[in-house]
Amino acid sequence: xxxxxxxxxxxxxxxxxxxxxxxxxxxxxxxxxxxxxxxxxxxxxxxxxxxxxxxxxxxxxxxxxxxxxxxxxxxxxxxxxxxxxxxxxxxxxxxxxxxxxxxxxxxxxxxxxxxxxxxxxxxxxxxxxxxxxxxxxxxxxxxxxxxxxxxxxxxxxxxxxxxxxxxxxxxxxxxxxxxxxxxxxxxxxxxxxxxxxxxxxxxxxxxxxxxxxxxxxxxxxxxxxxxxxxxxxxxxxxxxxxxxxxxxxxxxxx
Amino acid sequence: xxxxxxxxxxxxxxxxxxxxxxxxxxxxxxxxxxxxxxxxxxxxxxxxxxxxxxxxxxxxxxxxxxxxxxxxxxxxxxxxxxxxxxxxxxxxxxxxxxxxxxxxxxxxxxxxxxxxxxxxxxxxxxxxxxxxxxxxxxxxxxxxxxxxxxxxxxxxxxxxxxxxxxxxxxxxxxxxxxxxxxxxxxxxxxxxxxxxxxxxxxxxxxxxxxxxxxxxxxxxxxxxxxxxxxxxxxxxxxxxxxxxxxxxxxxxxxxxxxxxxxxxxxxxxxxxxxxxxxxxxxxxxxxxxxxxxxxxxxxxxxxxxxxxxxxxxxxxxxxxxxxxxxxxxxxxxxxxxxxxxxxxxxxxxxxxxxxxxxxxxxxxxxxxxxxxxxxxxxxxxxxxxxxxxxxxxxxxxxxxxxxxxxxxxxxxxxxxxxxxxxxxxxxxxxxxxxxxxxxxxxxxxxxxxxxxxxxxxxxxxxxxxxxxxxxxxxxxxxxxxxxxxxxxxxxxxxxxxxxxxxxxxxxxxxxxxxxxxxxxxxxxxxxxxxxxxxxxxxxxxxxxxxxxxxxxxxxxxxxxxxxxxxxxxxxxxxxxxxxxxxxxxxxxxxxxxxxxxxxxxxxxxxxxxxxxxxxxxxxxxxxxxxxxxxxxxxxxxxxxxxxxxxxxxxxxxxxxxxxxxxxxxxxxxxxxxxxxxxxxxxxxxxxxxxxxxxxxxxxxxxxxxxxxxxxxxxxxxxxxxxxxxxxxxxxx
Numbered sequence: 004x005x006x007x008x009x010x011x012x013x014x015x016x017x018x019x020x021x022x023x024x025x026x027x028x029x030x031x032x033x034x035x036x037x038x039x040x041x042x043x044x045x046x047x048x049x050x051x052x053x054x055x056x057x058x059x060x061x062x063x064x065x066x067x068x069x070x071x072x073x074x075x076x077x078x079x080x081x082x083x084x085x086x087x088x089x090x091x092x093x094x095x096x097x098x099x100x101x102x103x104x105x106x107x108x109x110x111x112x113x114x115x116x117x118x119x120x121x122x123x124x125x126x127x128x129x130x131x132x133x134x135x136x137x138x139x140x141x142x143x144x145x146x147x148x149x150x151x152x153x154x155x156x157x158x159x160x161x162x163x164x165x166x167x168x169x170x171x172x173x174x175x176x177x178x179x180x181x182x183x184x185x186x187x188x189x190x191x192x193x194x195x196x197x198x199x200x201x202x203x204x205x206x207x208x209x210x211x212x213x214x215x216x217x218x219x220x221x222x223x224x225x226x227x228x229x230x231x232x233x234x235x236x237x238x239x240x241x242x243x244x245x246x247x248x249x250x251x252x253x254x255x256x257x
Numbered sequence: 258x259x260x261x262x263x264x265x266x267x268x269x270x271x272x273x274x275x276x277x278x279x280x281x282x283x284x285x286x287x288x289x290x291x292x293x294x295x296x297x298x299x300x301x302x303x304x305x306x307x308x309x310x311x312x313x314x315x316x317x318x319x320x321x322x323x324x325x326x327x328x329x330x331x332x333x334x335x336x337x338x339x340x341x342x343x344x345x346x347x348x349x350x351x352x353x354x355x356x357x358x359x360x361x362x363x364x365x366x367x368x369x370x371x372x373x374x375x376x377x378x379x380x381x382x383x384x385x386x387x388x389x390x391x392x393x394x395x396x397x398x399x400x401x402x403x404x405x406x407x408x409x410x411x412x413x414x415x416x417x418x419x420x421x422x423x424x425x426x427x428x429x430x431x432x433x434x435x436x437x438x439x440x441x442x443x444x445x446x447x448x449x450x451x452x453x454x455x456x457x458x459x460x461x462x463x464x465x466x467x468x469x470x471x472x473x474x475x476x477x478x479x480x481x482x483x484x485x486x487x488x489x490x491x492x493x494x495x496x497x498x499x500x501x502x503x504x505x506x507x508x509x510x511x512x513x514x515x516x517x518x519x520x521x522x523x524x525x526x527x528x529x530x531x532x533x534x535x536x537x538x539x540x541x542x543x544x545x546x547x548x549x550x551x552x553x554x555x556x557x558x559x560x561x562x563x564x565x566x567x568x569x570x571x572x573x574x575x576x577x578x579x580x581x582x583x584x585x586x587x588x589x590x591x592x593x594x595x596x597x598x599x600x601x602x603x604x605x606x607x608x609x610x611x612x613x614x615x616x617x618x619x620x621x622x623x624x625x626x627x628x629x630x631x632x633x634x635x636x637x638x639x640x641x642x643x644x645x646x647x648x649x650x651x652x653x654x655x656x657x658x659x660x661x662x663x664x665x666x667x668x669x670x671x672x673x674x675x676x677x678x679x680x681x682x683x684x685x686x687x688x689x690x691x692x693x694x695x696x697x698x699x700x701x702x703x704x705x706x707x708x709x710x711x712x713x714x715x716x717x718x719x720x721x722x723x724x725x726x727x728x729x730x731x732x733x734x735x736x737x738x739x740x741x742x743x744x745x746x747x748x749x750x751x752x753x754x755x756x757x758x759x760x761x762x763x764x765x766x767x768x769x770x771x772x773x774x775x776x777x778x779x780x781x782x783x784x785x786x787x788x789x790x791x792x793x794x795x796x797x798x799x800x801x802x803x804x805x806x807x808x809x810x811x812x813x814x815x816x817x818x819x820x821x822x823x824x825x826x827x828x829x830x831x832x833x834x835x836x837x838x839x840x841x842x843x844x845x846x847x848x849x850x851x852x853x854x855x856x857x858x859x860x861x862x863x864x865x866x867x868x869x870x871x872x873x874x875x876x877x878x879x880x881x882x883x884x885x886x887x888x889x890x891x892x893x894x895x896x897x898x899x900x901x902x903x904x905x906x907x908x909x910x911x912x913x914x915x916x917x918x919x920x921x922x923x924x925x926x927x928x929x930x931x932x933x934x935x936x937x938x939x940x941x942x943x944x945x946x947x948x949x950x951x952x953x954x955x956x957x958x959x960x961x962x963x964x965x966x967x968x969x970x971x972x973x974x975x976x977x978x979x980x981x982x983x984x985x986x987x988x989x
Contacts, residue, residue, distance in 0.1 A: 050584070053803055054802075055581065055582055055584060055799060055802075055803075056581065074802075075582065075799070075802035075803055075808075076802050076803075076805050076806060076807045076808070079802070079803050079804055079805035080805045083803075084803065084804075085803050087584060087799075087800065089584065091584060091797040091799055091800035092796075092797070092800070093792065093793045093796040093797060093800065093801075094796050094797075095595050095792055095795070095796055096595070096789060096792055096793060096796070097595070100789050101793075103786075103789060104786075104789050104790055104793045104801070104804060104806070105804045105805075107786045107789070107790070108790075108804055108805045108806055109804070109805055119786075138594065139594045139595040141595075142594055152800075155800075155804065156803075159804055159805060
């Protein structure tokens with residue numbers, strides 16, 4: 004059974020329909036992709052799932068329970084963690100302290116300072132930010148700040164990790180190491196983590212995702228494996244003329 | 258939906274109505290209600306409402322179009338009223354001409370000037386900086402008024418067309434002035450609504466606040482738009498001030514306080530809805546007039562009918578829906594590294610503070626300003642006041658400086674602390690009760706924050722202001738709270754650790770020690786998980802919530818901590834003068850000044866409170882100079898510094914939001930032997946300023962002009978760009 008489900012979510016802003024009967028399900032143990040052209044409603048769906056936006060109609064279910072009305076913090080405590088497309092790192096805190104805030108809230112540390120620090124260092128190490136641990140995040144380059152957000156989300160001990168364009172601002176090498184990290188995380192049988200990934204970098208998406216949902220104008224137009232999605236005519240129509248998708252398609256065909 | 262209201266709103270309205278009926282029944286004066294008296298009371302209420310509606314309209318227009326909530330709206334009205342008096346009464350100009358010059362020329366000029374010099378730069382500033390700067394403008398305008406038109410001459414602004422001309426209403430008559438005010442207020446509100454909703458500039462005005470760049474791309478001119486809004490807002494404030502002055506008298510403080518009622522009215526329209534803001538103003542006006550006419554609250558609650566505005570604000574805050582956590586609004590990157598004071602640095606700093614205090618007060622340090630020998634009683638009095646204010650100021654550091662929440666009521670919390678202490682230890686002066694004072698003040702802080710913590714920060718700021726006003730109108734005047742029986746010392750000298758601090762110097766040193774303990778505690782707190790969490794909330798509430806941090810609860814806790822600190826400080830504040838009058842004489846303006854000074858000093862820094870010492874220090878210095886004689890200009894200079902200093906310093910926050918101590922610290926810290934990081938940072942900054950060498954760019958020589966043109970052509974940017982010199986060529 005899916006760990007996280009968004010069912011028939013509709014989100015209207017005045018006359019604009021950002022999400023129109025969108026349903027997404029995320030399974031533990033694999034990376035699920037959510038792609039779509041700009042303005043398709045991907046970030047809006049993230050905001051609905053994490054509780055930042057109350058949907059006009061529809062439901063969000065986590066582990067079988069309806070959480071549509073639960074608050075943001077409550078959902079986080081249940082195990083939903085996320086990063087943001089537009090950075091929301093704690094700019095005045097150091098990278099280390101950004102992660103520590105999350106560790107202190109989400110790990111039973113019984114006030115043991117050293118244990119908190121160990122976990123925070125471990126998380127920073129996972130995303131490869133050891134050497135800038137003490138740097139104020141506001142002064143870091145965008146890509147690094149994005150990784151701080153990732154480390155912070157990991158420190159929440161998530162059961163579902165929602166990543167909003169983690170690769171933007173990163174170079175190719177860093178992107179592939181993030182992809183590697185995601186695959187390692189979901190492969191870990193003990194954690195049984197589910198990842199929902201919004202991404203524009205098609206080769207990255209096609210490389211790490213087991214299933215992909217395609218969103219266009221607020222509607223889910225296709226669901227399937229990367230191969231199935233790329234073969235889908237509706238998807239091709241939505242992306243027609245978009246180089247990023249065609250490029251990825253060719254790449255995968257080879 | 259009940260009668261078109263959401264259930265919580267309907268419930269709040271119902272409760273408010275029931276409470277109003279109960280209050281009315283128990284306090285009925287018993288005056289006969291006739292149709293004439295009822296009519297007259299109603300028209301007075303509508304007239305008052307119309308005046309507040311005018312202010313509220315200005316507030317709403319500026320807020321919807323620029324996103325800045327203008328605390329100086331009332332002060333603009335004060336200035337305009339005095340200027341009108343000067344032109345019309347003092348210089349004998351015709352009233353229409355004077356009105357035109359003040360409202361039609363001076364006010365828009367002031368608005369545009371404020372926009373160009375200050376407000377435009379506040380667009381991306383934090384709420385703390387935005388509010389502090391408008392409050393500073395308020396304080397500065399009031400100081401200017403106080404300096405130009407000294408308080409010793411009685412002044413009156415006449416009614417337009419005289420008080421005696423008007424429509425006969427039986428028992429009394431409705432002067433033209435009031436009728437015109439009422440019609441003008443309605444007409445202005447309708448016109449502004451039309452302007453914002455139906456005209457091109459109005460649409461542009463509303464668009465610019467939502468997305469400045471996008472609006473600019475679509476042909477709106479953001480700078481023209483914001484100047485227009487400020488000019489309009491300023492005109493409305495000026496008109497309101499001139500029209501209300503005949504009713505209230507020409508007193509800066511009274512006239513300025515009118516704006517608090519306008520805040521409540523604007524809040525009634527959720528700060529953006531003009532018709533509802535006008536309705537709110539009328540509602541407050543009617544309630545004020547009718548409670549004044551029919552109810553009698555007895556001597557203990559003699560000011561209760563004035564507290565309707567704060568109560569309306571409380572109602573609005575309870576009824577408003579929860580604010581969404583905003584994402585994607587995070588301001589740009591920081592340019593500088595943040596560094597938190599280490600605990601041993603805090604310890605050293607506190608030691609230095611105590612040593613300096615001992616040395617100064619004992620007269621061991623002498624810079625030729627002070628008489629040789631120890632401080633006299635006058636200096637010690639000034640110093641004691643300063644330390645008490647500094648302690649109160651410290652309570653704002655975790656709240657404003659770290660969590661980014663605003664509190665305009667530090668004095669109200671301090672006064673509450675003094676009250677609790679008086680009840681607990683009033684006879685003995687036993688200092689150990691002070692700890693309990695802190696514990697009892699904390700819930701009050703939480704209570705004030707609770708209704709507004711789920712809303713945007715501005716509502717919390719307004720809520721603290723309403724709380725401050727309600728306390729000074731309802732709570733402190735009550736004879737049981739602070740009994741003013743007899744004269745002399747009501748707050749006994751504090752006894753602590755077996756000593757009675759009855760001499761001024763000893764008490765001064767005690768307060769310095771408490772100050773040092775507070776500062777050290779703050780240094781530790783900032784490095785703790787709580788300090789981190791509070792700063793995280795200030796940076797991004799949405800992100801904090803997605804980490805599982807309960808944002809509303811966290812804010813409430815910070816307010817509780819701040820209130821506890823302010824309450825403890827209040828005990829010392831009350832003990833300095835020893836008289837309850839000082840606690841009762843609570844003044845929103847003094848509260849503003851404390852907040853302003855701490856903000857100007859750098860409110861995120863634990864020692865910022867020490868800046869408050871400057872006010873009494875200057876006063877003390879002034880006394881010395883007066884005694885010395887023949888230094889009038891220096892005395893005047895000090896006067897100007899104390900009057901305008903706080904406001905001017907805060908205006909500096911436009912350019913340097915971190916405050917003065919932060920900047921001083923940056924200059925000072927490289928000297929400290931263990932701060933190699935500060936030296937490295939300065940070196941790195943200097944390295945960045947240097948232009949790169951040609952070799953570092955991977956070039957062997959600068960580009961020639963021909964090459965630059967070729968490059969531009971290749972990039973397709975040559976069309977309208979004619980290069981004067983080759984890029985980089987000037988350097989060779």
